[in-house]
Amino acid sequence: MRILNLYAGIGGNRAQWGEEHEITAVEFDPKIAAAYQQLWPNDTVIVGDAHQYLIDHHDEFDFIWSSPPCQTHTRMQLLRVKGYGDAPKFPSGMLFEEVVFMANWSDTPYVIENVIPYYKQQIAGAQKIARHLYWASFEIPAYDDHRQENLRAIQIPELQKLHGIDLTGISVPNKRQVLRNCVSPRVGKHILDAAMREAVAA
Numbered sequence: 001m002r003i004l005n006l007y008a009g010i011g012g013n014r015a016q017w018g019e020e021h022e023i024t025a026v027e028f029d030p031k032i033a034a035a036y037q038q039l040w041p042n043d044t045v046i047v048g049d050a051h052q053y054l055i056d057h058h059d060e061f062d063f064i065w066s067s068p069p070c071q072t073h074t075r076m077q078l079l080r081v082k083g084y085g086d087a088p089k090f091p092s093g094m095l096f097e098e099v100v101f102m103a104n105w106s107d108t109p110y111v112i113e114n115v116i117p118y119y120k121q122q123i124a125g126a127q128k129i130a131r132h133l134y135w136a137s138f139e140i141p142a143y144d145d146h147r148q149e150n151l152r153a154i155q156i157p158e159l160q161k162l163h164g165i166d167l168t169g170i171s172v173p174n175k176r177q178v179l180r181n182c183v184s185p186r187v188g189k190h191i192l193d194a195a196m197r198e199a200v201a202a
């Protein structure tokens with residue numbers, strides 16, 4: 001499959017996808033993109049704006065995974081505003097734009113991932129899988145999430161073990177945060193497997 005992996009981070013969602021796919025990853029932070037390339041040397045890594053890349057290239061792939069920025073949707077926003085007195089921010093419209101664009105203007109199978117937000121869900125059609133919401137062109141089977149770890153407290157060694165991603169010898173600022181940003185590799189595989197079954201059935 002030709003897969004487009006947008007807002008790639010270090011590739012948590014991609015970690016169990018194996019090497020049989022032709023994967024293009026887009027990440028705008030050059031240091032994170034370099035770490036991704038070291039972890040997944042066979043993937044094509046593009047340092048650039050994933051949002052623009054989606055609209056320009058969505059029809060060149062067999063499957064698209066997108067993880068647009070979640071900071072302004074997360075429940076941490078409530079803590080920042082109500083607990084620490086930060087000024088509230090507009091929730092980023094990129095999530096809405098991509099969901100509506102892909103559902104209406106693209107024939108490519110896709111999944112768009114985001115956090116469970118602090119507000120009542122405003123964008124119809126989300127499927128909750130483990131700890132995230134997904135808007136997808138297909139139904140994602142239920143997933144049993146047995147993970148017990150506390151993501152707020154967990155440190156680099158446990159995160160690496162949890163994700164099966166070894167950053168030893170890879171230089172990237174704020175390793176703990178990039179590891180915490182990872183979608184569970186098992187969930188990434190669960191969703192790609194569902195997309196592949198869907199492609200065979202179509």
Ligand SMILES: C[S@@+](CC[C@H](N)C(=O)[O-])C[C@H]1O[C@@H](n2cnc3c(N)ncnc32)[C@H](O)[C@@H]1O
Pocket residue numbers: 006007008009010011012013014026027028029032048049050051067068069181182183184
């Ligand atoms: C939550 S992380 C992605 C996690 C990834 N899906 C995984 O499972 O590892 C979001 C990433 O998107 C990147 N990013 C944010 N805005 C971007 C943009 N406009 N274009 C490309 N990358 C972007 C951030 O630097 C960050 O690494």
